[in-house]
Amino acid sequence: MKYIHFIVNPISGKGKHKIAKQDLEQFFPLEDYKLVVEYSEYKKHAITLTRDAVAKNPDIIVACGGDGTIHEVASGLVNTDIILGILPVGSGNGLASNLNIAKDFKKAIETIKNGQPSAIDVGMVNGHYFFSNMGIGIDAKIIQKYEGMPTRNLSSYVKASLLAAANYKPHKAIVACNGKTFETNPMLFFISNSNEMGYNMSLTPKASLQDGWLDLLVVPKLNILEQMYFGALVLLNKTERFKKASHQLIKEVNVEISDQDTIPMQLDGEYYQFNENKFKINILQNSLRVIV
Secondary structure, eight states: OEEEEEEEOTTSTTSOOOOOHHHHTTTSOTTTEEEEEEEOOSTTHHHHHHHHHHTTOOSEEEEEESHHHHHHHHTTTTTSSOEEEEEEOSSSOHHHHHTTOOSSHHHHHHHHHHOOEEEEEEEEETTEEESSEEESSHHHHHHHHHHTSSSOSHHHHHHHHHHHHHHOOOOOEEEEETTEEEEEOEEEEEEESSSOOBTTBOSOTTOOTTSSOEEEEEEEOOOHHHHHHHHHHHHTTOGGGOTTOEEEEESEEEEEETTOSSEEEEETTEEEEESOSEEEEEEEEEEEEEEO
16 A cells, blocks of 8 residues: 655745645545645744654655745655655746646646656755755845745745845855855856746756756846846846856856845745855755656
């Protein structure tokens, strides 16, 4: 009998999805499956739920939510034998889209039932995991603004971007990677493991979850017209046209933000604050198994 443990964020996306155990039993008959369904009640609660679920040794733990929920659940499954399943019911759903997991509920359920596990790479920053991307720059400020919006959708994300750009001030960073050290005042310091951020937007369209590399994108301080142009290119998925951006593949990078002690950061589209200013960011190859 296969044991599948569902962890549901009931307010993901617009909060209109209804994922109850009796609904899931229509797809997973009790004579063949053991089902457990739990609901997160606050930010980071899924981390605790996942830790407790791992102790029960299920075959699959399914994250039912958006990229933030997936981040919290997947963080507890790195370098374990437990497989991550995804029911994408969030707003952005960037990781699910990159993995070609359908947003359609029944199709996603079919993937969990009949899909095959595939190993993907995982990014790590100072002991914290990320699966799609992370950033130290204006993207963290955008996420902070976005989390305060009454609704989560593309128009809210665009509004948050405009609000963040209005008063964002870059801070000097000392960056060491690929045998070189350089200084920059980045508007955007973005590291991606996947080729989509969510809402079908991408800063790193050639990134891969399985190539053993992280994609580093650095965009320096820009004037208002340059910001508007770059923002338009982001919406059009044509950031490669922006000549001021630098891009390189990395296995590891060390970053020091020289004039700040508390650093805002986004991990997989969720806002965090770190009470440190030195970061080691590296890749863990093939360290998470996902059913696709």
